[in-house]
Amino acid sequence: MIKHKKNFKLKHYINYIGIGFVTILFSILSLTGNASISLQFLLEKIAISIILAVSLGLVVGFLGELSLGHAGFMCIGAYIGGKVSAMLEASLGCGISNLLISLIVGGIAAGICGVIIGLPALRLRGDYLAIVTLAFGEIVKTIFINTSAESFGGATGLSTPRYNREFLFIYAFIIVLIMLFIVQNLIRSKHGRAITAIRDSEIASRATGINVTRYKLLVFALSAFFAGIAGVLFSFSNYRVQCTKFDYNYSIEILVMVVLGGMGNITGGIISSSLITLLQVKLATLLSGNLAVLQNVLYALILVLIVIYNNAPRLKGFREKYSIKVLFNKIFKKKADPATVRDDEAKWDRVPTKINVDDLLSMDLVVTESVAKPDKGGEHNE
Amino acid sequence: MIDIINTFINGLSLGGIYAMIALGYTMVYGIAKMLNFAHGDIIMVGGYTLFVAIGLFGNPILAIVVAIILCGVLGVLMEKLAYKPLRGASPLAVLITAIGVSYLLQSLSQIIFGAGTKYVNMPNWGSITLGSLRIQVYTLVTLIASVVIMVALSVFIKYSKTGRAMIAVSEDRAASELMGINVNTIITITFLIGAMLAAVASTFYLLKAPSISPTFGSMPGIKAFTAAVIGGIGSIPGAMIGGILLGVIEVFTNSIPAIAPYTDAIEFTILIIILLVRPTGLLGKKRREKV
Numbered sequence: 001m002i003k004h005k006k007n008f009k010l011k012h013y014i015n016y017i018g019i020g021f022v023t024i025l026f027s028i029l030s031l032t033g034n035a036s037i038s039l040q041f042l043l044e045k046i047a048i049s050i051i052l053a054v055s056l057g058l059v060v061g062f063l064g065e066l067s068l069g070h071a072g073f074m075c076i077g078a079y080i081g082g083k084v085s086a087m088l089e090a091s092l093g094c095g096i097s098n099l100l101i102s103l104i105v106g107g108i109a110a111g112i113c114g115v116i117i118g119l120p121a122l123r124l125r126g127d128y129l130a131i132v133t134l135a136f137g138e139i140v141k142t143i144f145i146n147t148s149a150e151s152f153g154g155a156t157g158l159s160t161p162r163y164n165r166e167f168l169f170i171y172a173f174i175i176v177l178i179m180l181f182i183v184q185n186l187i188r189s190k191h192g193r194a195i196t197a198i199r200d201s202e203i204a205s206r207a208t209g210i211n212v213t214r215y216k217l218l219v220f221a222l223s224a225f226f227a228g229i230a231g232v233l234f235s236f237s238n239y240r241v242q243c244t245k246f247d248y249n250y251s252i253e254i255l256v257m258v259v260l261g262g263m264g265n266i267t268g269g270i271i272s273s274s275l276i277t278l279l280q281v282k283l284a285t286l287l288s289g290n291l292a293v294l295q296n297v298l299y300a301l302i303l304v305l306i307v308i309y310n311n312a313p314r315l316k317g318f319r320e321k322y323s324i325k326v327l328f329n330k331i332f333k334k335k336a337d338p339a340t341v342r343d344d345e346a347k348w349d350r351v352p353t354k355i356n357v358d359d360l361l362s363m364d365l366v367v368t369e370s371v372a373k374p375d376k377g378g379e380h381n382e
Numbered sequence: 383m384i385d386i387i388n389t390f391i392n393g394l395s396l397g398g399i400y401a402m403i404a405l406g407y408t409m410v411y412g413i414a415k416m417l418n419f420a421h422g423d424i425i426m427v428g429g430y431t432l433f434v435a436i437g438l439f440g441n442p443i444l445a446i447v448v449a450i451i452l453c454g455v456l457g458v459l460m461e462k463l464a465y466k467p468l469r470g471a472s473p474l475a476v477l478i479t480a481i482g483v484s485y486l487l488q489s490l491s492q493i494i495f496g497a498g499t500k501y502v503n504m505p506n507w508g509s510i511t512l513g514s515l516r517i518q519v520y521t522l523v524t525l526i527a528s529v530v531i532m533v534a535l536s537v538f539i540k541y542s543k544t545g546r547a548m549i550a551v552s553e554d555r556a557a558s559e560l561m562g563i564n565v566n567t568i569i570t571i572t573f574l575i576g577a578m579l580a581a582v583a584s585t586f587y588l589l590k591a592p593s594i595s596p597t598f599g600s601m602p603g604i605k606a607f608t609a610a611v612i613g614g615i616g617s618i619p620g621a622m623i624g625g626i627l628l629g630v631i632e633v634f635t636n637s638i639p640a641i642a643p644y645t646d647a648i649e650f651t652i653l654i655i656i657l658l659v660r661p662t663g664l665l666g667k668k669r670r671e672k673v
Contacts, residue, residue, distance in 0.1 A: 066474055120654060123661045126473055127417050131611050132657060134604065135650035142647040248600070252481055259478055293492045300486035304464055304479050311475035312467040 012188075015180050015267055019050075023173040030166050040165045044237040046277045047172035048230045051179055053257040053273035054266055055226035060255065061264035062187060063219045064199030065121060066130040070227050070254050072137030073110040075246035077228025079144055079152050081106025082160040082235035089161045099163060099171060103232050110228025111221045113140075118220030122213055137251055144243040157242035160235045172233050179226055184266060186222075195219060196264070256303050384514050389637050390630065395521040396590075397629025398528025402583040403606030404613065404621035405535065406576030412552040412616035413572045416473065419480040420460060422603015423487035424577050428453045428584035429594040430491055433502045442505050450581040457577025458570055466566075484600075492596040504592045520589040531582065532622055535575075539618065544571060552616065605632070608653045614666025623664060 026043055029035045052070065059067045085102035092098040113136075120132050147154050186192050195215050197205040206212050235241040257276055261268030276299075283295045309315060320326065403425065410418045428449045435445035464483050468476050507519035539545035550558040551568050559565050587602060588594065605628060613624025628649060635645045656664065 060474075064474070066477060120658055124657060125661075127411075127477070127615070128611060128657060128661065130417070130477065131607060132654055135608065135653050138604070139647045139650050142644060146643045248604075249485075252485060255478065255481070293489045293497075296489035297486060297493065300482050300489055303482035304486065307475050307479045307482065308464070308467050311471035313470045314467065 011267075012184075015184065015270060016177065019173060019177055019180065019270070023170065023177070026173075027170050030170070035166075037165055040169050041237065042278070042281050043169040044172050044233065045281065046274050047169060047176050048233050048237065049254075049257065049273040049277040050176050050270050051172075051226055051230040051233070052254045053261065053269040054179060054183055055223045055230070056254050057258045057261070057264070057266065057269045058183060058219055058223045058226075060258050061262075061269075062192070062195050062199060063216065064126075065216075066126055067117075067133045067220075067223070068130050068248065068251050068255070069117065069133035069135075069137035069140075070223075071246040071248070071250040072133075072140040073113060073224040073227035074231035074234065074250075075137075075140050075144060075241075075243055076113055077106035077110040077231030078235040078241045078246070079158060079231075079243075080109040081228070081232030082158050082241050083152065085161050085232075085236070086158070094161050094163050096171070098161070099236075103175070103229050106232035107225045107228040110231065111225035114221040114224025114227075115217055117224070118217040121216050121220060134248065134251075137246070137248060141243045141246060153241075157240050158235070159240050162239055163236050168233075168236060172237075175229060175233070179229075180266070182222075187266070191215065191218075253299075256299055259303060260306060385637075387515060388517070389633055391517060391525070392521055393630030393633035394626060395524040395528075395586075395629070396633055397626030398524055398532075399583050399586050399590075399625075400602070400606045400609045400629050401622045401625025402528055402531060402579045402586075403602060404610040404625045405532070405618065406579050407607050407610040408613070408615050408618060408621040409548070409572050410576050411610070412618075413548055414461075414465065414569050415555075416465065416476045417480060417607075417615075418460075418465075418573075418576070419477065419603075420484035420487060421576065421580060422599040422601075422606070423484045423491075424453050424457060424580040424599065425584040425587070425602055426491060426594070426596065426599030427456055427487060428581035429502065429588055429598050430495060430500075431581075432504075432585060432588060433495075433500055433594055436503050446581075446585050449585065450578050453577045453581035453584075454574045457573040457580075460577075461570060461573040488596050488600070495596065497596060499593045499595045502588050502592045502594055504588050520586070524586040524589065527582070527586070531579070535579075536618065544568070548572060605649070608649060611663055612653055612656050614660075614663030617663070617665040617667070620663060620665035 026035060026039075030040060052074065056067065056070045059065055081102040084105045085098055088098045088101060092101075117133060117136050121129050124132060144152055145155055149156070152158050187195070194205065194210045197208070197210060198212055198215055202212060231241075231246075253276075257273040258269055260276070261270070261272035280295065287294060309319070403421065406421050406424075407418060410416065410421070431449040431452050432445050435448045436442060439445055439448075460483055464479050465476060468479060507523070509516055509518045510522075511517075539548060547558065547563045547568050548571070550561065550563055551565055555565055583602070583606075584599075606625065609624035609628040610621045611624070612627065613620030613622070615621075631649060631652065632645055635648050636642050641648065660666070
């Protein structure tokens, strides 16, 4: 009988626990009137960044395609969702039903564009796809900037209904939780493994019968959908949408969050996006004028150094000795067990193969001998 | 009719500028197999160098030479410090590093020169009249200079030893290494040429519109990148054709008031359509993937 042991692993739930804790803590603070408006605004920003980083991480970290137009999807969500909400304001007011409808509509509009952008992804290789996504972001920006004042506000932007600040960030964090639930379960399912297989080798996964077309479109659509939702939240958080915000640099900023968090690492993405957003808001109040750019210099330097550190072929030996994971294992675990190294992030290449040729040969010998002379088998095994 | 000819000449001259920048992208891609996203920012550094050098020396020719040398040095430094450690790493990692370098250059220039636009004191040559055709002198100079540079570059690549080594490295890096070509030197030379071309392009761009800001390079950079991709990235004649095509399209759409605001969107849509029909661009080689 094979027993299916349900093993509870903390790291599978750490994201829910962390976000849930933050949500409950600040909800209590906010509902008892102890949270300032700037704190609520900061929390909204953090939630939006988390949604953006995790959704872009789906494309970059798990599917292995570079998208430079994430802000474009966000822009679509922000405009469409903001517009729908403004139209519904007269009949539904600024309640949760209005919020839900506009979020879903904005998300779906962005998701459809995600499918449209995913279509060229089927034919193009990485670098070409990067330029197509970049071009898409610029096209979206140009189209919205040229709209009339009545429709989407053109260059001055679209003003959106004002939701209650005390609740907006709570909704935003609940959306983060829902998104995490969807994304984590997708990645840990057989579909998720198919997606990471496509990243590791498209040809091999095609040969094993994985429907590459379907999975690529699925990931692009899902990623764009969540970016759209983040856009709608952004429009409510700022009371106004202006397409100049959603430029190429914003896409890069999201990419930095994903890269800093670690490719294909959801927890890392959450931590890095929260920290970067927090740092941005704090630095923006500390530094002013041209000094404010200093943080961009820091980002750029950190980005370059981390990518070189993580990927340089020459630093491989150094990385294996001193990476955080190894140090962690040294302190908390006596021995790195191969079963724990082989985690759901599909880093199959890191699995230490513990097959020794000599052992294999002697084992063969033991088996034949133990069949012939059962009494000597035990000695050989030792 | 005269208007159309005039627009066409303007388009050719803008196309020449794009082609020169696109050459930098395409050569680096062909030889180092990476997209140098920071190429657009070399244009910006070239522009600021001109701004400072013209202020210091007053002589535009000397300033241009200084800008070309400085950009060349910057290109080589960029390659040595940021890209060389990543040789052999995944293309995504290299691409993200290039984006990081681009971001770094933009932010540094914003700290040094401020976010506002600066006016560069470029020489004004006026215009000449041929019959009823009135052409700005800088347009002609740009056109002639870009044609000369492109011909010279083609001759250099086709007939010189270094140029042939470049072709060999782009065809098969491992095999050319076995034939005794120093691949590292060739890659450095490629970056040097690309960066110098970017400095020249920056000069012509400033002759057209003499104002500069930290994001000065990003739009021409993205446009030239688009041009290189349209022509088939990695192909040198492709970059020239793509650049000129894009320049002509841009000037023509800009001359029609109804669609002028959508110029960028139209150009990028053309890019997406071309890539959907021909995934490797107009002149790009189709490579069969091997397992």
